[in-house]
Amino acid sequence: xxxxxxxxxxxxxxxxxxxxxxxxxxxxxxxxxxxxxxxxxxxxxxxxxxxxxxxxxxxxxxxxxxxxxxxxxxxxxxxxxxxxxxxxxxxxxxxxxxxxxxxxxxxxxxxxxxxxxxxx
Amino acid sequence: xxxxxxxxxxxxxxxxxxxxxxxxxxxxxxxxxxxxxxxxxxxxxxxxxxxxxxxxxxxxxxxxxxxxxxxxxxxxxxxxxxxxxxxxxxxxxxxxxxxxxxxxxxxxxxxxxxx
Numbered sequence: 556x557x558x559x560x561x562x563x564x565x566x567x568x569x570x571x572x573x574x575x576x577x578x579x580x581x582x583x584x585x586x587x588x589x590x591x592x593x594x595x596x597x598x599x600x601x602x603x604x605x606x607x608x609x610x611x612x613x614x615x616x617x618x619x620x621x622x623x624x625x626x627x628x629x630x631x632x633x634x635x636x637x638x639x640x641x642x643x644x645x646x647x648x649x650x651x652x653x654x655x656x657x658x659x660x661x662x663x664x665x666x667x668x669x670x671x672x673x674x675x
Numbered sequence: 676x677x678x679x680x681x682x683x684x685x686x687x688x689x690x691x692x693x694x695x696x697x698x699x700x701x702x703x704x705x706x707x708x709x710x711x712x713x714x715x716x717x718x719x720x721x722x723x724x725x726x727x728x729x730x731x732x733x734x735x736x737x738x739x740x741x742x743x744x745x746x747x748x749x750x751x752x753x754x755x756x757x758x759x760x761x762x763x764x765x766x767x768x769x770x771x772x773x774x775x776x777x778x779x780x781x782x783x784x785x786x787x788x789x790x
Contacts, residue, residue: 559717590778598763600718600781646717660725661706661769661779662733665717 561666578647586652681782698766707749711762
């Protein structure tokens with residue numbers, strides 16, 4: 556079974572600064588996907604960024620980027636030019652590749668989450 | 676397009692009561708999932724379904740039951756509610772025909788308190 560670990564229960568950053576959230580995972584699979592989700596106080600689960608394991612290039616979405624180190628099984632999220640609206644709980648999640656088996660399709664394994672506070 | 680709809684949004688139950696959390700999606704998705712999120716924690720998979728009539732257990736299925744009689748609906752039933760089932764429950768879905776890697780589409784959650 557796969558596991559996802561977020562070792563930082565809480566992080567804080569000043570507005571306009573950069574912060575990096577850590578995530579490590581354990582798997583024996585070679586084909587998988589990784590995601591970062593944002594959960595604001597409204598409870599919504601909002602996809603921030605996604606990474607396919609077969610892609611060497613790190614994913615970027617505007618101010619959000621990842622540092623994907625497949626050999627080290629590390630998947631950190633960097634938020635640049637932090638904004639007050641970035642304050643939320645952030646979850647790292649793992650999903651097996653589509654060839655892992657029909658009944659495994661789409662299942663997500665989540666880390667424990669990191670609470671991000673943004674100071675004005 | 677409503678996406679994934681969960682009802683109710685909040686509920687308080689007494690110990691030993693039963694209830695059904697409703698989940699419906701209008702995207703014709705094959706795969707549906709129920710997760711629970713305990714305070715300050717990540718989501719854990721309770722049950723999932725790969726299509727109408729097919730369900731299977733996830734990581735934390737004890738105390739719950741599910742059914743999938745239609746593609747659209749995936750209700751989660753709690754029998755004999757216990758305080759340990761106090762949590763926020765999320766329903767999610769994904770369509771196999773969507774280009775990978777599509778994330779799951781989440782409902783807004785149901786906050787359930789067992790007192």
